[in-house]
Every structure is written in structure tokens, then in C-alpha cells.
Amino acid sequence: MNINNRLKPNTEFIVYRPMTLGHDNMEVVNELYLPLIGADTAMTYIYMFESTAHYEPLTIRFHKEFMDALSISLSDLMERFKKLEAIGLLKSYVSNHTHEDLFVYELILPLDAESFLKDPMLSMYLYGKVGSAQYKMKKDRLIYPELPENISEVTMKFTDVFNHQNVSSYTLPAENFKGRTVSGGANVDLEDFDFDVLFTHLKGTIIDRRFFTKDIRMLIVKLSVLFNLNAYDMKNILLKATSNYHGIDEAKLKYEARKYFQAERKQISPVLEKKETKEDHGQEQQEDREYIKMLHETNPIDRLRDLRNGSPTDIDLKLVTDIIVNTPLNHGVINILLEYVFLKMQGELPYNYTMTVANNWAEKGYQSAEEAIESIKEYQEQQEKRKKRYLPSERQGEQTPEWMSKGRRHPVKKDEEPVKTEKKRTNQSQKTAKDDPELQKMIEDFRKNR
DSSP states (O other): OOOGGGOOTTOEEEEEOOSOOOHHHHHHIIIIIHHHHOHHHHHHHHHHHHHHTTSOTTOOEEHHHHHHHHTOOHHHHHHHHHHHHHHTSEEEEEOOOTTOOEEEEEEOBOOOHHHHHHOHHHHHHHHHHHHHHHHHHHHHHHOOOOOOSSOOOOOOOHHHHSOOOOOTTOOOOOSOOSOOOBOOSSOOOGGGSOHHHHHHHTTTSSOOGGGOOHHHHHHHHHHHHHHTOOHHHHHHHHHHSEETTTEEOHHHHHHHHHHHHHHHHOOSSOOOOOOOOTTHHHHHHHHHHHHHHHHHHSOHHHHHHHHHTSOOOHHHHHHHHHHHHHSOOOHHHHHHHHHHHHHHTTSOOOHHHHHHHHHHHHHHTOOSHHHHHHHHHHHHHHHHHHHHHHSOSSOTTOOOOHHHHSSOOOOOOTTOOOOOOSSOOTTGGGOOGGGOHHHHHHHHHHHHHO
8 A cells, every 4th residue: 555645544444354363373473473564563453453343334434543553653554554465464445536535444464374384475474583493493483293003994975964855946055155365475476577588588498388387477476575586597597497397496596595695695584674665754853753752661670671671680770770870860871871781782781881981971861762773873973084094993793782883773672682701891891081081081071972
């Protein structure tokens, strides 16, 4: 759906939902789809199913209902719809009447576990997203054992149980009934790959056009999107996956495409990334605002728990307590301070070092997380200029917060442990400003500019 200029909170819509979301569907959504589309989008999908059950079929509603229920903006709602459309869980339609702004959202049931995991595009994206260990765990949870061996079927047939009745007046119904509209997988079509160019490359080879059935073509499209392959790449892959007698072997085509990708890109598996659009800048700004709001509303102890991926140490608790008691810094500034030092020191929070920075930020009068972030970015830019002239670009192993390097502000996620170096840091917990020339320079700059 790419017609946001027609959408407003009071724009009307209809949810077309001729089926219900069962327990098995929910399990597949939570286990397989959620890592790809995110918890917020999965929640929106489920809410569309559940809320529609309270209305008569094809009831006209307003987008503001979803916005209020989910506490999100219209642009956020549209972003979630886009993900659902792309993954094959939602189809969007718009009225063709000139003066009628009416949207129809058709909900699609997810693929079953077997179809999802055997889909080359979705399964590989999931693998790249969660890693081999989690992928195996998810797959194992969804496997069901086969029937025992050495058994014979003794099921009764219909005619063995029921008598045939001749009802001359009966005709088969032609109406549309409640049913199952099941996803066909990721929303791609044959036009997403240039087969004319591919056939040009294949002239003079053993590969005949008759080998390209609709299923084979769709598989080629999915593999080209998944592994970012062009027509020439696909030609080289097809030559290894085709024989004169058996045509194109689907299993070998998948294998050769993955092998080609690993050799050319030096990656184990592709990673699902959101395509950049002109609207992404506004989305980033919205994410920035939400992140800053989160920083100011989060207790520093809870932030520490996120950073540590567990309970903070006694020294951590003393550090945060002393910052809160001895400085006027608010929660937003303290949380930025903790994240900055934690990443800069590769997973450590040296007491003296952190307190020195906290006191200088207090002297500088920082009242918001935005001010703290901007000061760090300015300091980083100054350091980069000096490093280009005198020093290596960055100390080995040192991490830079994403909001510093890219201008975006995302918290450290619980499942992302900072990289640990093999260097011993036995005395690092007692590191002071005098031990760090970078910090000493930052302090001097702060004092000069006060």
C-alpha cells in the first residue's frame, strides 16, 4: 500500500476476515513470523483479528480506532501494515470510486510451520535473524512425529456408514462461505525478476525455456530477492542445477544459490533489512523521540539491568545511587551516561571514571538526554579530527553507541551482549580521568566553554 496521502485518522476501512486465528496459527506467528516483523506488528495483526470478531462482517470503521487502541500514530500504523503486506499476512485494497476514501484490509492466515520452514525465502531470513541455535530450537518445537511403522489403515469409508439419498431438488450452494485464506508466503511476484535478460544469458546453454514452470520461476524470484542475485548470477547457478533429462532441480537450485551467495558475499546467510524509503527519515525522527522519552521515564537501575542483561552488581548500584544523590542529573542524562561509558569501556562501568564524567555533566548543566547525546557527538567529532592527524582511527575493541555514529538513538537490547576483549582489565575499575587523556581533554574543553 503506497497511497498514504489519502489516509487520515477518520478515513474509513473494512476488515475482510472470513476465518478465525486458531491456536496453531498463533504458535506459528509467535515462533516464526514475530522475529521477522517485530512484536508491535505481530500484535497489530492479532488485534485486527480479535477486534473484528466484535463487529458484524464488513462493518465500516475508522483508522483512528486502531490508532487509539494501539497508542500509535497513523504513520506507525501504516508502517506495520506495510510489513504485514510484505510478509504475506495482509492484502490492502482501495475503493475505485472517485469521491470515496474507503480501504479494505483482507487478513490472511499464516503459512503452516512446514510450509514456512520449507519456503526458501522466509526460512533463510529467519535463520539469518535468530541464528542457527534459535532456528533449530524453533524448528524442533514445531516438529510432530510421523505415524508409527507396521500399521494398517482400517478407516471406514463414507458409503460403509451412510446410506445414499436421492434428493432431486438439491443444488450445490454458490455463496461465499467462511473459509481459510492462507498466506502464499512473502509478497513477491514474477515481475520482480527480469526473465528476458536471463533467457538472453542462457542462449547456447543446455537450459531450455520449457524447464521454467511457474513454480520454478517463482523460486528463482524468491532466491534472487533473498540473495540479491542478478540475471547473470542466476545463469551461473542454473547451469549447476540443471540436467538435460530432469530439468531444473529445485533442491539443487536452492543449494547452489546459497553456495554462490556465501562465496561471493562472504556471508553465512542473508539478513532481513528494511528497504530505505523517503519516509524513513521521518520514521527515524519518531524513533528518536520515542527513545528519548523512554530514557527519561526509565529508572537508571532498570537501565543497568538491561545493559548487564541481568542483575546489576553491588558496585553498579553504589555508582547509580551516588550519581543520583550527589548530582542534579535527571534519569534521561544518567541513562545516556551509563550507556556511553558501558560501551566505551567494553562492558565495564569504572566507578571513578563514571563519577568524573557525571560531575562534569552536572557542572555543564545538562538537563536532557538530547543535550548529553549532542555533547558526546561533538566531542567524538573533535576526537576523530585529531585521530586522523595523530592517532589510529579508534582504539582496538572500543564500541561506539549507534546514536553517536549514525545520529540515531537506540537502546542496547537485552539480547545484544557487548563484545568482550581478551585484554585484562584488572585495574580498570579504578580508572580515573587522569588515566585517560581523551576524557581529560573532554573535561578541559567543558571547563573552557562554560
